[in-house]
Amino acid sequence: MNNHKFFHSVYLNEELCNGCINCIKRCPTQAIRVRNGRAVITSQFCIDCGECIRICAHHAKRSHFDHPDIIKNYKYTVALPAPSLYSQFNNLDDINIVLTALIYMGFDDVFEVASAAEIVSEESEKYVNEHHDQWPLISTACPSVVRLIRVRFPNLIDHLLPINPPVEVAARLARKEAVKKTGLPAEDIGIVFISPCPSKVAYAKDPLGVTKSDIDGVLAIKDIYPLLLPLMLAAEKSPMQLARAGKIGVGWGIHGGEAAGISTDNYLAADGIENVIRVLEDLEDEKFSELAFIELNSCDGGCVGGVLTVENPYVAQAKLKKLNHNLPRIVTHTPPDIRNDELYWTEEVEYLPVYRLGESMKESIVMMNRVEKLWQKFPGLDCGSCGAPTCKALAEDIVRRKANETDCIYILKDQIHSLTRSMNSLVNNAASYEVKGNDYRYIFKQYLKKLLSEISLLDSALNLNKDDKDD
Structure with missing residues (x-):
């Protein structure tokens, strides 16, 4: 493995x-x-x-995510606010208010992830137009989607867009800018992302497509939100002019925002992990033809639906659309001096056969046959009482030696019924048992009756539980 x-x-x-x-x-x-x-x-x-x-x-x-005190660990810190951060606040009409509040909070500078998203949009459009042989190209902005493809849809890996997500591009450009501005060594500068989801926390520690991420820490939006509210009241009086992104970049925070940055109608956008899986299954079955680009977000509504946010994702979408209304279409263009390795993957994303049952193809086939036979023994209710999500999953766990057949409540009940019948027969025939020199028939019979009583009680309890479920 x-x-x-x-x-x-x-x-x-x-x-x-x-x-x-x-x-x-x-x-x-x-x-x-x-x-x-x-x-x-x-x-x-x-x-x-x-x-x-x-x-x-x-x-x-x-x-897991970092504590806001992480900013004390560096001589100079740069905040990377996700576009979804702006959607958490009521009646926000100026992004600069949020960015100024981050400075008041203790950051030395801010670099909008939305700004890097506009750069990624330009580069993605160029790549999609130049690589028809890889169509449809699948967005790699959501780490959960890339991880899902890596472990479950190996045939689609070649369709992944090999461009770093906006947060990584933002981190690299922010560090380079901070080094130039301060003259400090790169290691003295802390790049801190403000995240809507755990997926990007995992990405910072275990990135995809690159050996090491330039993100030094990740804060949760839900932790930052209450800290920013009073600071925004002060920032509203005199906001600094820090914003550097337009509609395209800020729009990445919601479902369909990334696709909107690519000048094509030949795309598909899906949000919510279950919908994403259905799209990938259909894509693997070649049900789509002539699509150029596919945007996939594991969270409902896009990044605004991340579990580390505070606002209802659909309300957040409405807020972000309203905020976006008066912004210019695009503000940040690809810098002429940006390096290829700052934009593109430098490491291949490889298939990880974590679901494979055996160490070899031959062993896997043998184990799969065992799974099928076990699966047929189970009731097919997928009730979850065994602790596995489906009957097939339980069968796989048994073959992997991580579960037993009797974890299935129905298999256990049948075994107890069988044992009850056997013990009844044994008790009824106990009178015929004799031991040389001593007659233990009475003691033996009493012991069996007690055992039978305990088994019957367990049997009744199992039937009661089943009746409760039926009700």
């Missing part, structure tokens, strides 16, 4: 988990199981989409 080490932003707080199965039913990659009354996240299957955080009523699923 592949030895790739995975870093994940999403993690489980075991103290808060009560073993409900909401998360296993919603995880798009079947990365979660419930074992011994607690959820367990399978690292190599997780794509950090944050759906489990969104669905968990007990707040047991959480995301």
